[in-house]
Every structure is written in C-alpha cells, then in structure tokens.
Amino acid sequence: MKKHSKEYLANLTPSKCYELLVEGNKRFVENLSTNHDHLEMVNETREGQYPFAVILSCMDSRTSVELIFDQGLGDLFSIRIAGNIVNNDILASLEYAVKYVGSKLLVVLGHTECGAINGAKKGVKDGHLSELLNKIKPAITKAMLEKEDARLFSDTVAYTNVENSLEEIISGSDIIIDLFSKGEIGVVGAVYNVSNGKVDFFKNLTPKIK
C-alpha cells in the first residue's frame, strides 16, 4: 500500500502511530536516520497529505519534529509556538488535523532548556511576550509544588507545561474529546532533551488497540 494515501492512514491505529514516533526518535538518537530523498517525497505527496500525527511543539530551533522523529514530508502536522502553549487558533488547527485529515495521534512536545519557560520564570514583561509568558505561569506554580531543587525544577516546568497544554486541549475541544473517548485518536505528552536528542514520552493516553 502506498505510504502517503488515505487507505494507509485509515489502517493505522493510534498505538501504531505512537510506535512510529518512538522508533523514529530511536533512529535519530542512534544516528541511523532514514536517508530521505527529498525529491521523491515531493513526488509522493503531490496529490495530497495524510500525516499520521499532529504535534504541538515549541518554536525552538533545536526541536524540529521531522528531524527528531526521523520523518519526511507529509508525515507530520507540525504546530509550533514559543512554549508550546494553547490558544483557540491552535485548538482549531489540532481539530482540523484529527477530524478533517484523520491524523491518529495528538502529541504535545515540550523540551528542556526552553527560552519561553525561562522568560516566564524571570517574569519578563515586554510587548506581546507578556501575554504568552503568562500562559506558562500555571506550569511554574505546579512545578514549585513538586520540586525544590533548582536544577530539577527547571526541567519539571517543561513537564508540567506539557501537562497543562494537554489539559487545555482536552477540556477546550469537544471535537478532540469526542474522538479521544471513542478511541479514534491517541493523546501523548512528551519532552525532548536538548542535551542528548531523546524524547521522553512520559504521558501516554493512547488506547491500546493494535
């Protein structure tokens, strides 16, 4: 079956999509990434797109999802914004991916050493940044309750910030909660480590259907 086709996507399960990301990150970390032929990928996807996952991640230049999950053109919807925060336009983009295109897995991906999180911790107030950084503050409060060690605290915010975004998505979108409760999509929270290239898939709400 052609990889980039409606049939291929329809036959994938949420748990299989999860495995594709886990295996892709393993190849990336081991420096065994697939040799992507860019021109071939353009030809393969010229008639349409059937990405198996939609990933909300940070704009950080070190966290490009196609690279860290060893995927090619047409494989992933990538929504990127500083601090992987959620707003209504992002919810709409997620809803489009899972309902209208049929992506089977929704991932919120944070990362260590996040500049947006550091800015929020410092209480930066400047232009439009103030409003965005405010959205990260609940994650800082939550992390403060869990960790006292400053170093651990820094990474903990990356995790609590992903948890908060997941909660906002689940509580903010009837379309997503409907597909999720029917087992049609999986939902995953993960944090990318900029020091070693590994993704920690710490929260997996994907239904166990093979």
Ligand SMILES: [Zn+2]
């Ligand atoms: Zn970041």
